[in-house]
Amino acid sequence: MLRKVFAFFDENFTFIASLLLSVIGLITILGVTYKTATGEANYLFFTKQAMYLLIGIVAFFLISSTKFDALENLSPVLALFVIFFLFLVLVFGEIIYGSKRWISVGPFPFQPSEYAKPVSALFLGFLESRMQKPEKKFIYQVILVFYIFLISFLIFLEPDLGTMTVIVVPFFLSFFFSRAKGKDLLKISLFMIFLGLLFVLFVFFFSEKYFPFLSYIRIRMSDFFLGITRNEPHYNVKQGFRAIKSGGFFGIGLGFAEGSLLKFLPSKHTDFILAVIFEFFGFVGAAIVFLLYFLFLNKLFLIVKSVEIRSGAIASLFISIYITLQTLINIGVNLGLLPVTGITLPFLSYGGNSLVSLFISLGIVSSATKKKIYQTKNLDGLAKIIDEVGQENLDFME
Secondary structure, X not given: OHHHHHHHHHHOHHHHHHHHHHHHHXXXXXXXXXXXXXXXXXXXXXXXXXXHHHHHHHXXXXXXXXXXXXXXXXXXXXXXXXXXXXXXXXXXXXXXXXXXXXXXEOOEEEOHHHHHHHHHHHHHHHHHHHOOOHHHHHHHHHHHHHHHHHHHHHHHHOOOHHHHHHHHHHHHHHHHHHHOOHHHHHHHHHHHHHHHHHHHHHHHHOHHHHOHXXXXXXXXXXHHHHOOOOOHHHHHHHHHHHHHHHHOOOOOOOOOOHHHHOOOOOOOOOOOHHHHHHHHHHHHHHHXXXXXXXXXXXXXXXXXXXXXXXXXHHHHHHHHHHHHHHHHHHHHHHOOOOOOOOOOOOOOOOOHHHHHHHHHHHHHXXXXXXXXXXXXXXXXOHHHHHHHHHHHHHHHHO
């Protein structure tokens, strides 16, 4: 009996861990938003996040129980929908904090860029698996380049550089990791570093003249690299540090955090929720959250290695990388190691579209692991891909 319980827990650990993180997020959101400036009770944020959590859970089970080949074949249509809604955002979207990222669908805000993450994972797997046929390889490569350029450009225009990064980087890493040899991986890494440096220089010296809507990025980078204290991003980080320090080892208790309830910490329930967790639950509580993330991400990558179909392996790898990248960026911002980006902490931060998108992503990974679609010599799963790339890297080093 105990063995069955452990087996069930191990098999469903990513879903269980994501639920635990979401519940911790709900409790933290309630503690930090339940009082208005006038002292009245306010359960709006908690209620909305709880509702989106239920939607996300339902979406997870629906997608998880769907055959992966059906999801894969649907991905081109979903990709077109994402592009269409990204266009709609630029035309009809609401400007919030200087960006057009949301469309109102009745009483609910809809953020297409969040759903571009799981859809891009599926579409990449769809295209990459079909590149195995030499006669169609070129056309699928063209479609791949066009797709990633188009959605990146549309998200860039919102502007939302954080989300663009969380989509583009996993896209290239997943694609090239599955196909590149040892020398190619080195060249790709150096090329991406070079492009990153060019982007930083462009933002610093030319964005104000040619792309004034990107001025907020220049301010945040200047704030981070030069230590300019008058800007709001630096203020956010300083207040985040204050919250982290005030929590001490065991925290000062849910709902009693000075920096949170007195609203000294902006974006406390979204971008800087980790600082609030430090304040509420202290170093011990934050350490438990970090451990949960580590176990969750480690298990996610182990699951990815077990996927036996190439398209499913690539889609799952994309999802694993984007969730890891998003987690590390947010933690880096909260600890002052990275410039403020506006990227939320997966499962913990307030944000309905982000939460639903994450559970959709986990549903895709679960679906990819459940059933073999087809097996050929060229479609052996990520385990073989990793072994091949590893051997190439050893040969290259020798």
